[in-house]
Amino acid sequence: MASTALGRLDRIRSAIDQYQGRLIAFAARITGDLESARDVVQDTFLRLCLQDLDEIADHLPAWVFRVCRNRALDVRKKEGPLEPLDDTANGSTHGVSVDPHRLLEQSDHARLALAAVAELPAAQQEVLRLRFQEELSYKEINEITHHSVGNVGFLIHTGIQRVRRQLRASGVVCQRLEGGRTDA
Amino acid sequence: MREERDGLKVTAYALGELGADEGAAVEAKIAASVGARREVEEIRAAAAALREAYRSMPRHELTPEQRLAVEAAAAREPGVPAPTRRFPGLLRMAASFAAAAGVAAAILAVTTPHLLRARLAAPHRAAGTPAPAGVAGYSRPQPRIATLGRKQNEPLRELGYVGGEMERDDLQRLRESSAPFNTEAYDHISDNPFVLVAQDPRSTFSVDVDTASYAIVRRFLNGGDLPPRDAVRIEELINYFPYAYPPPSDGRPFAVHMDTTTCPWKAGHRLVRIGIKGRELPPGQRPPSNLVFLLDVSGSMDEPNKLPLVKAAMRLLVNQLGRSDRVAIVVYAGSEGLALPSTPGSEKTAILSAIESLSPGGTTHGSAGIRLAYETAAGTFIDGGVNRVILATDGDFNVGVTNEGDLVRLIEEKAKSGVFLTALGFGMGNLKDSTLEKLADHGNGNYAYIDSLAEARKVFVEQAGGTLVTIAKDVKLQVEFNPRRVKAFRLIGYENRMLAHQDFNDDTKDAGDIGAGHTVTALYEIVPPGASLSVPGVDPLKYQEPARPIAGPDAGELLTLKLRYKEPDGQRSSLIEVPLADSGHAFPSAPPELRFAAAVAAFGMILRDSPHKGDADLDRVQEWARTSIGDDSGGLRAEFLQLVEKARSLAPRR
Numbered sequence: 001m002a003s004t005a006l007g008r009l010d011r012i013r014s015a016i017d018q019y020q021g022r023l024i025a026f027a028a029r030i031t032g033d034l035e036s037a038r039d040v041v042q043d044t045f046l047r048l049c050l051q052d053l054d055e056i057a058d059h060l061p062a063w064v065f066r067v068c069r070n071r072a073l074d075v076r077k078k079e080g081p082l083e084p085l086d087d088t089a090n091g092s093t094h095g096v097s098v099d100p101h102r103l104l105e106q107s108d109h110a111r112l113a114l115a116a117v118a119e120l121p122a123a124q125q126e127v128l129r130l131r132f133q134e135e136l137s138y139k140e141i142n143e144i145t146h147h148s149v150g151n152v153g154f155l156i157h158t159g160i161q162r163v164r165r166q167l168r169a170s171g172v173v174c175q176r177l178e179g180g181r182t183d184a
Numbered sequence: 185m186r187e188e189r190d191g192l193k194v195t196a197y198a199l200g201e202l203g204a205d206e207g208a209a210v211e212a213k214i215a216a217s218v219g220a221r222r223e224v225e226e227i228r229a230a231a232a233a234l235r236e237a238y239r240s241m242p243r244h245e246l247t248p249e250q251r252l253a254v255e256a257a258a259a260r261e262p263g264v265p266a267p268t269r270r271f272p273g274l275l276r277m278a279a280s281f282a283a284a285a286g287v288a289a290a291i292l293a294v295t296t297p298h299l300l301r302a303r304l305a306a307p308h309r310a311a312g313t314p315a316p317a318g319v320a321g322y323s324r325p326q327p328r329i330a331t332l333g334r335k336q337n338e339p340l341r342e343l344g345y346v347g348g349e350m351e352r353d354d355l356q357r358l359r360e361s362s363a364p365f366n367t368e369a370y371d372h373i374s375d376n377p378f379v380l381v382a383q384d385p386r387s388t389f390s391v392d393v394d395t396a397s398y399a400i401v402r403r404f405l406n407g408g409d410l411p412p413r414d415a416v417r418i419e420e421l422i423n424y425f426p427y428a429y430p431p432p433s434d435g436r437p438f439a440v441h442m443d444t445t446t447c448p449w450k451a452g453h454r455l456v457r458i459g460i461k462g463r464e465l466p467p468g469q470r471p472p473s474n475l476v477f478l479l480d481v482s483g484s485m486d487e488p489n490k491l492p493l494v495k496a497a498m499r500l501l502v503n504q505l506g507r508s509d510r511v512a513i514v515v516y517a518g519s520e521g522l523a524l525p526s527t528p529g530s531e532k533t534a535i536l537s538a539i540e541s542l543s544p545g546g547t548t549h550g551s552a553g554i555r556l557a558y559e560t561a562a563g564t565f566i567d568g569g570v571n572r573v574i575l576a577t578d579g580d581f582n583v584g585v586t587n588e589g590d591l592v593r594l595i596e597e598k599a600k601s602g603v604f605l606t607a608l609g610f611g612m613g614n615l616k617d618s619t620l621e622k623l624a625d626h627g628n629g630n631y632a633y634i635d636s637l638a639e640a641r642k643v644f645v646e647q648a649g650g651t652l653v654t655i656a657k658d659v660k661l662q663v664e665f666n667p668r669r670v671k672a673f674r675l676i677g678y679e680n681r682m683l684a685h686q687d688f689n690d691d692t693k694d695a696g697d698i699g700a701g702h703t704v705t706a707l708y709e710i711v712p713p714g715a716s717l718s719v720p721g722v723d724p725l726k727y728q729e730p731a732r733p734i735a736g737p738d739a740g741e742l743l744t745l746k747l748r749y750k751e752p753d754g755q756r757s758s759l760i761e762v763p764l765a766d767s768g769h770a771f772p773s774a775p776p777e778l779r780f781a782a783a784v785a786a787f788g789m790i791l792r793d794s795p796h797k798g799d800a801d802l803d804r805v806q807e808w809a810r811t812s813i814g815d816d817s818g819g820l821r822a823e824f825l826q827l828v829e830k831a832r833s834l835a836p837r838r
Contacts, residue, residue, distance in 0.1 A: 012258035024244040033637060035489040042250040043408055049257040078826040113233035132231060133238035138201050157195040163230035
């Protein structure tokens with residue numbers, strides 16, 4: 001029995017290590033502040049402790065993101081829309097600012113891409129992040145957000161098209177492609 | 185349409201989302217078209233750009249405390265559900281063991297039916313007194329039962345609410361698992377009992393405009409825990425909400441509004457509401473403020489919901505200030521110091537950059553900092569203005585020079601000089617709730633718990649008038665009940681605000697203060713003469729006749745309220761006297777403000793598992809609150825409904 005508990009502890013610890021940063025950033029965009037995001041994520045892991053870990057091992061990322069998202073939405077509902085502590089111009093990024101040091105190192109096309117999606121509805125940005133930040137599949141995003149798989153595909157497609165147009169308009173993609181790279 | 189579908193397919197293909205068959209079909213098409221190949225390349229380039237953009241977002245971690253709590257939960261045996269509170273009687277027993285050390289002496293010394301300032305009389309350090317022998321698991325010196333924190337969900341629930349049939353080992357384990365990482369302290373509260381009017385027709389207490397308990401309760405509930413019962417102070421729950429009482433029109437600092445209705449949780453009883461509304465200050469007519477922030481920058485404040493939130497809250501306040509206001513910042517940690525000398529409110533840049541440069545470190549040494557803060561405030565004292573020290577801390581005073589009594593005396597003395605105190609509690613896990621409340625009570629001030637920026641905004645911005653501008657101080661209430669109309673009464677909440685009857689007319693006795701626009705609400709549960717009530721009686725007196733009701737008409741009066749207050753800079757009190765006749769309202773037709781207050785009171789009683797909660801349950805609380813929500817401009821009442829819902833999900837059996 002003790003060994004089971006210890007095994008659980010190790011698995012929970014590795015889940016925390018693997019997901020805490022991603023979940024906190026994810027939740028903070030919903031709740032609007034970091035403290036309640038931390039609380040939400042802690043709660044997510046506490047709930048994970050009550051699960052049969054073997055049973056959800058196969059879809060762990062989708063599970064933690066789904067629970068985290070639901071909890072964050074609860075909190076947001078309760079607290080009402082918060083003004084973010086410090087925010088970019090767009091409200092939908094909800095208080096999670098970019099790290100300025102890393103921003104300096106960012107390439108032009110990353111900056112353009114961010115600007116291109118900044119105007120999109122929050123729900124679409126969320127899906128884009130789940131795909132390109134969390135590297136989750138359409139199916140997993142469907143499990144987390146309850147958008148149908150087809151709708152997930154649509155949201156990603158139109159989001160990507162927007163980025164593509166922006167890159168094209170600024171010439172970054174052309175240069176890049178003409179520089180000989182054909183595979184991202 | 186078809187193009188659209190193809191586009192989706194191509195994107196899915198480029199991102200590797202298609203299965204082998206579909207993938208092969210798209211691949212074949214792409215191979216045949218230069219344009220399609222280019223499209224795939226561009227999609228991948230766009231995706232790469234987005235990935236890079238998103239990588240730049242900062243990563244955060246759980247606090248060590250939060251992580252420990254999760255690990256503690258993970259270490260539990262799998263499949264063992266959290267024990268629920270099945271032993272309320274035993275819980276009370278456990279609570280009384282824990283409280284015994286602290287409060288027993290005070291209870292014995294009390295001669296009236298009230299717990300006379302039990303809160304103040306209970307020495308803090310008594311927690312170290314050994315608990316009674318023979319209590320398994322409690323043989324070691326223990327903090328009070330509610331000395332528990334938020335995030336050890338299971339231990340909290342168990343330790344706070346379960347007793348008796350637990351095995352010794354369980355208790356041992358719980359104690360070990362909860363002891364190390366949480367030291368929140370809440371003084372024990374016993375619900376005010378029913379008092380027979382024939383024995384004592386008076387009820388005397390001090391107003392309380394504190395609201396911290398509500399924020400603490402909210403923090404627990406949103407964190408997925410029921411709050412420890414001693415963290416629930418019903419009057420602070422009730423007074424968290426503004427009530428739409430009309431402001432005074434007779435030049436007095438406040439108006440009194442009383443009403444009656446049937447008691448919704450106890451058939452046959454009635455409910456009396458005393459509502460006080462402080463004079464409102466028109467916006468822009470705020471007197472100049474001389475504020476000294478006294479900030480705890482000790483190591484324990486180095487958490488996102490502490491010092492950074494303090495800074496954010498201060499920025500909000502600074503933006504409210506004008507040229508005639510002054511701000512200074514005193515910090516205390518290893519040593520105290522002046523981080524910002526008193527600076528006019530118009531020099532916002534200087535103030536904001538001083539706020540920015542605050543950083544945590546060192547241990548707390550509160551008393552020296554408090555002295556410096558009061559000296560600073562005295563140095564720039566504004567006659568006729570608001571002179572206030574604003575203490576922001578998690579309350580972890582590492583008191584070296586002085587004990588808590590000395591600290592309280594110091595603050596009391598300074599309050600007489602016209603410098604008042606606002607205490608703001610921050611953070612969790614280390615909050616010394618009782619210390620802060622005590623300090624604010626004695627410093628002619630108020631105490632709020634700031635758990636979010638939204639709460640900071642409520643305290644600093646929306647209610648800046650009330651938080652900062654005291655319109656009356658030492659406000660005391662004394663109610664005399666008419667024995668012909670009232671058999672017994674019970675004041676709901678205010679347990680730690682009870683005063684001795686003779687203190688009512690004693691202007692040297694300190695009491696609570698009311699800020700501009702504040703509302704204060706108190707509820708009495710009344711037992712009419714005909715109703716049955718089991719109150720332990722006393723033997724008839726041997727040497728005296730019992731008091732008898734006077735003959736003659738009483739105009740149907742239930743009670744007379746007497747209220748004493750002093751002007752903020754006054755030394756002598758003024759008296760207001762208002763009689764109340766029963767309005768005869770049934771609960772459903774009572775004014776919404778009264779019904780909402782009753783709902784909040786019932787919620788508090790349920791959370792406290794009060795012996796007086798009658799047939800109140802969370803469903804009814806929700807119903808009462810939902811039908812009395814009013815215009816709820818700040819959304820506070822809607823949030824209350826959410827909290828009730830939350831409590832319901834946590835305590836399905838209650």
